[in-house]
Amino acid sequence: MFKIGYRTIKTAVGAVLSIMIAQLFQLENFASAGILTILCIKPTKRKSLKAAMDRFVACFIALLLASLFFELISYHPIVIGILLLVFIPATVKLTVQDGIVTASVIILHVYMAENITVSFILNEVFLIVIGLLVALLLNLYMPSLDKKLLHIRDEVELHISNILRSIANYLKINDEGLLANEITGLDQAIQRGKELAFKDYENRLLQEENLYFNYFIMREKQFHIIERVLPLLASFQFNTSQRIQVAEFIRDLSEHVHSGNTAHHFLYKLYRLKHSFDQMELPKTREELQEHAALLNFVREMEQYLQIKSHFKGLYDTKTDSKKETSG
Template identity: 45%
Template sequence: MKIGSRTVKTAIGTPIAIVLAQLVGVTNFVSAGILTILCIQPSRKRSVLSAWHRFLACTLAIIFSFAFFETIGYNPIVVGLMLAFFIPATVVLKITPGIATSSVIILQLYGAGHISFRFIIEEFLLILVGVGTGLLLNLYMPSLDNKLKKQQMKLEQNFQIILKEIALYIRDKNKLWDGKELTETEELLREANDLVDRDRENHMLRNKHPYHDYFQMRAKQFELLQRMLPLVSRLPNTDSLSDKIASFFEGLSDAVHPGNTAVLFLEKLDELYKTFKQEPLPATNEEFETRANLFRLLHEIEDYLRLKKKFKASDVSSKRKNKKTGIKQ
């Protein structure tokens, strides 16, 4: 079983917070460990926001506790009454993530039976040690680049298989494919977008993420691939153009790549459009349906290629002189 970074940081931070709280003379030093556990977050941005929310909520909790306990009394009913006002106040101030942390402070103040100035100082020290330790530990975040790269490679492998299976079906109506790559791709895209969001939050001063546009582009391409499948499945027969289109999809499958040579495939696609115009008109309804679905298929793959062309600058210029070395798309 793999131990995550949050678990490691929690295991390290909790005893450190307790020791620090003891060193500064806080009475309820164990609570510093609880505050640290509550402050460990999955990203730097969330960590900073969490620390700020919890600090404000704890400060508000001290004010409310003093006002209610010292004015009305130290009674369980007063705790409930105070929470009835305190929680809506955190909602209004948009610091609700700090409710759990501030509850620790509230119960400590209630348990003390009397709120002195010295005790308030101790509580602030407790907050600073507990929240501060969690914040400092969360400044270290492991890089997600390797995970994102693996997601990218697996996603492109699935695209290759999907395009290859479309080619096989167009050519000889191969129905052996179970389509598991479709489900896998949906999950990969969801996971990749979550990783991108987390990694972007770890770089708070960076507005754009290098993988964000890439996975957005692949998600749109995947939608187009899903739209192509019903067209392919409705092909009642093959004709003279089927093999050429199948070969086009096979070439595209072999060339799925992070780079961009979409312009080469768009040129090949333009040749296929010209071939369509040169073909004699269909003689039967079946031939007409086949030709119509193939033509719609070309429009969908054109949109697929234009998404890639729009995504990044073309890599074609250095490869045009020797296309036979292999096209990567």
């Protein structure tokens, strides 16, 4: 069974309202108001506002040019072609080309009228205003995407937590776990989150910063670091004390993955961990030295992972209505 979305409902309601209002004012070509509304109902508020502005400008250019061309030359089909040769490049130059189709309706109204009067011009202006205004008023309502965004956020953080836990298990007991599924799931969740966050931003006309989008971009950068460190795991062969310490650190980090606004706590712990490595005895064999170097490289990557998070402002936790202070 097909599903009727809210945008479809708004389009249907908007077309009916526009036509009814135009009929109420006894306007000629009243159905055109409905066409204008249908063309201006967009998925987001910003796109709807842009569509309305483009069509408003394009329609008035079309009304002006059509009046001049038809009155000065002739009401002939060839003149329509000549007019379009001027009108279309003009709309492209003004970056309002999305209004070409709508404005073409106005051009045809002028052509069929065969006589330009003040009442005719006012009739066309009222049609434009009614069609665009109804669309804008209807598009003031957009369903909140917060729940969906927070659900994807939780999904992303669960994947990251599971990946970090698997890394910790590998470092401790060489257990590879189900990393492949988690990596794929994390990548897909981040992409869905970015798309939805951008749509949410498009619905917030007065909001300059896209916090949700920034959050998913931050997670994407962390995801790339995770992808880089995974091949390093194959370099670890010896269960050294350093490797166990790193495993404990990663396990602790996996239990604190959330959208809080700072990772300074774990950066400090990592600094202490690196300092303790400097105090330990140097590797004695070439293999141990190579593994030690790989482990230090792994730690540096995780430091960058945490630094990326430390620059993020944080999202509000819906359960506590506050921002968490430590996170991964």
